[in-house]
Amino acid sequence: MAGEPQPSGAPTKGGWITFPFLIATMAGLAVASGGWVSNIIVYLINEFNIKSVDAAQIANIINGCVSMFPILGAILADSFFGSFTIISASSLISLAGIVLLTLTAVIDSLKPAPCENGSTLCMGPSKTQLGILYTSLALSSIGVAGTRFTLATMGADQFDNPKHQGVFFNWHFFTMYAGTVVSMVGFVYMEDNVGWGLGYGLCVAANLIGLAIFVAGKRYYRLMKPQSSPFTRLAYVIVAALRKRKVLLSSKSEDYWQETQAEGTKFVRTTPTNSFKFLDHAALIIHGDTNSDGSIKKQWNLCTLQQVEDLKTLFRISPLWSTGILLSTPIAIQISLTVLQVLAMDRHLGPTFQIPAGTMMVFVMLSSSISLAIIDRFLLPTFQKLTGTSATPLQLIGVGHALNVLSMAISALVESKRLETARSYNLNGNSIVPLSVFWMVPQLVTVGVGEAFHLPGNVSLYYQEFPKSLKSTAAAMVSMYIGIAFYLGTAIIDFLQKTTRWLPNGINDGRMNNVYWVLTLIALINFGYYLICTWLYEYQNVERKELSKSSPYPC
Incomplete structure (x- = not known):
């Protein structure tokens, strides 16, 4: 820039x-x-x-x-x-x-x-x-x-x-x-x-x-x-389309406001695409939309055809974007529940040292970092040699979905093992179960490897498919669905607390393994939804033949 x-x-x-x-x-x-x-x-x-x-x-x-x-x-x-x-x-x-x-x-x-040791009254x-x-x-x-x-x-x-x-x-x-x-x-x-x-x-x-x-x-x-923010420009389209919703659309390209071309370049008029026709009203020129010099009088009344097409692109990709919410929701819940599990497990590493509960998430970050290097330097080149094409962002995201399902299933099995051990020792509440905290590592590594596939894949997909005016927001769109996932995860936990006995304050008295099985089911259904969206989706700004020649990683 x-x-x-x-x-x-x-x-x-x-x-x-x-x-x-x-x-x-x-x-x-x-x-x-x-x-x-x-x-x-x-x-x-x-x-x-x-x-x-x-x-x-x-x-x-x-x-x-x-x-x-x-x-x-x-x-x-x-x-x-x-x-x-x-x-x-x-x-x-x-x-x-x-x-x-x-x-x-x-x-x-x-x-x-502070609570007194052994006291239940805090x-x-x-x-x-x-x-x-x-x-x-x-x-x-x-x-x-x-x-x-x-x-x-x-x-x-x-x-x-x-x-x-x-x-x-x-x-x-x-x-x-x-x-x-x-x-x-x-x-x-x-x-x-x-x-x-x-x-x-x-x-x-x-x-x-x-x-x-x-x-x-x-x-x-x-x-x-x-x-001006690109999101503000997209808001112009919605408002302008609503204001002129009763005006009949035209089939003539000259009736729509076009992007101003740089001096010395050939101006080619285009017509609106056939999808989301309602939005075309925003670029339709009617009396009073322009000044005497031909400029737009009010941006809330008239937008360029490119602005309209940019918003249409977002609408087309929104189903794929929505799959990221339920992809991240099980991970968001897993992050918080893992800490509770770790607090009720044997965290000793040697006779005296105890692993802090908050440190366990390092396994996710380390597995993601190592996996990124292996994917970029080994898996992707090998895939290209075997198939003659590069893996697309959608394929990488799909692998991440599958690993997410696997991670939730492993979490359910490990928690079943932890609860079985707790009951064999007649432990209740949040008492420490004589089961090593390293039983948690496989699920954390699996979710970390999955993130190495789906996070760069999603950023790359949005970077390639978003209109030029929105390229810089690609990573922020990933951050947005992750944020929504944390809020949705909070709502799911609250619902399960009110409707089941799976999550009491003492996790040894509950059935957190059932929570993980629910998350496994959510992740599996969302994976199926993702596959349907992928099957129906057509690349907008990047041709398939171009995708096959380029790395899915933007950097």
Whole structure:
């Protein structure tokens, strides 16, 4: 992306000089967020005496916010304030949230009294304590969400060469995952074994360092002027189509407003496609839509035909996009329930060391990272040699769906084994079951390998199929359905709690294995739905012959 014209004699901004500032910023913010997000369920249970399933529900809402709000951050950055302002403000908001969270850990009056060992009577948090806690979590979540994708976009803006942009994206996401792993292993251990105040205090320090480094690099950044959001332009289409819904459509191309062509290029009029004809009203020219010089009078009354076709493209791909919601919902529920299972299992590694419950998700991240390298360097080249074509994004996503079903089935079997062991020892409530926590590894590795297939596959699909004006939102669309999945997962758990006895506060008294079998069924039905959508879908912006020659990975 080209930057804004610089004044004569002014130093050129952007380029590789900005790289260390932006990557170091991502490292600091990733370490800070990973240190509190990955262990929040344990904190809520141990320090605020919140019931285990309720703590898992709160964690789902937090993860939903972190996944959904990047869309809002991107729109605000692109349309109103610019990336630098949004990243700076979001970093300050997350800093304030983590500071407040740290205060809840170190000031006794901000949390309920600890439960006595062996006592079943625990005093829950007061309304004031919950209000402060929820405020800290809300600020921290909003701050994290406002930086991740906006920082990636700003980094890409510093480079004109697409290859350099790709290199930056790779380093950005690698740094994000590496920072999260570091905090999962190091900070979470300190929180569980040294003190919550120290662990969260280190998160504050990491956030502050990341923000300071980001601000220090301002003089080197290429700052792009905010423009109208592509989502706003799509909203124009819907409003204009509704306003002119009673006007008869025309079959003549000259009756529709076309994109203005650059000087010296041949202008070729086109007619609207046959699908979603109602939207064609938005580009239909009627009296009063244009000024005397031929320009559009009001964008809410008349849109270009390209804007109409862009919205149609989104409608065509929306069924495939919707499959991502039920693909991610079982994973979202699995993430929270896994922590509860781990807390009720033998976590010893050696005679004294105990694995922190929040650290177990490292197996997902490690298996995803390793699988990405194996897929890119071995599986895809082998597939191309054997078949003569490259794997398409839809094929990769399909493999991810299948592995997701398998992971849920493994989870159900492992939980059945855990419950069988608990009952053989007459253990109830959340008592520790003499079963090694490493029984959980196969399901976590399987879901991690699945993510290595379906996450890049989905990003690649949307990047290829989305209209040009929406290319930069491809990754954000994946983040959006993940966020919806966390909220849907919360609703499913709440429904199962109210209608079944599978999820009591003491998981040894329930049937969490049945929950996993339900998730297996949901994942299996969704896989079938995905196959139907794939069968019916026709590529829009990329020909099949082009897809067979290109890598499905955008970077």
